[in-house]
Amino acid sequence: MKVAYIDQHKNLFDVQPICDVHAETDTPIAPSTYYTAHTRPPSAHSRRDEHLTEEIHRIHTDNYGVYGARTVHAALVRDGKETARCTVERLMPRAGLRGVIRAKSPRTTKPAPETDQPADLVERxxxxxxxNQxxxxxxxxxxxxxxxxxTAFLWNL
Incomplete structure (x- = not known):
């Protein structure tokens, strides 16, 4: 996160002054740490996340974008790619993916006894x-x- 911040602002202030300002805070960063972060190869964890994200994206797309994390996880396990469901739950939002949310039916009645019921003025x-009567x-x-x-209906009997 600090590296991304420095990347964003290094054209205006250069790396050393930004690191000097960060040295006075609770989150110091040395210039050598910044440059090492750019030359270091990606970790095995991040490479696996990239590969899993591609698989998650493929499964999600193949199923019309309706699968959520639980169903994507089940499809990955069926395909022989053992992974934890929490990993799928972590990677899907990062990739901008989510399943379809089932909408609830509207609540049209309130069964509480204190709710007023309209009077039957015509007594059926x-x-x-x-x-017009x-x-x-x-x-x-x-x-x-x-x-x-x-939708409202109105009858004139």
Whole structure:
């Protein structure tokens, strides 16, 4: 993280002055440490993470981008690539991957006894002797690709 910071600002201030400022903080870094970080070969852990990330990306893409960490982990194990599920959970967000989240149905009723229930003003007598004497309404919800849509119906009996 410090190396990335120095990379970002070394064109403005050079490496030595940035390291001098960091020496006065809780996170000092020597210029030799910065240069060694650039010449050091990647660790076995980071190489394995790169390889696993490619495999995770392949599995995720092959399955239309719907697999989450648990399913990707199961697919890796089926393919003979033993790895911990927590590793898959760590690498997927770094690669910008996530599974599809199942949406919950909207909660339309509140079963608590203190909620008011509308009074039945017509006492289930749904016949009218003249126009505009009885109006009845209802509401429902429909799931669409963009979310839940609520629809209200109104009848003039």
């Amino acid at each position: 007598q749904l016949t009218a002797t003249a126009p 009885l109006w009845v309404a209802d509401i429902t919800y429909i799931k669409t690709f963009s979310g839940w849509v609520y």
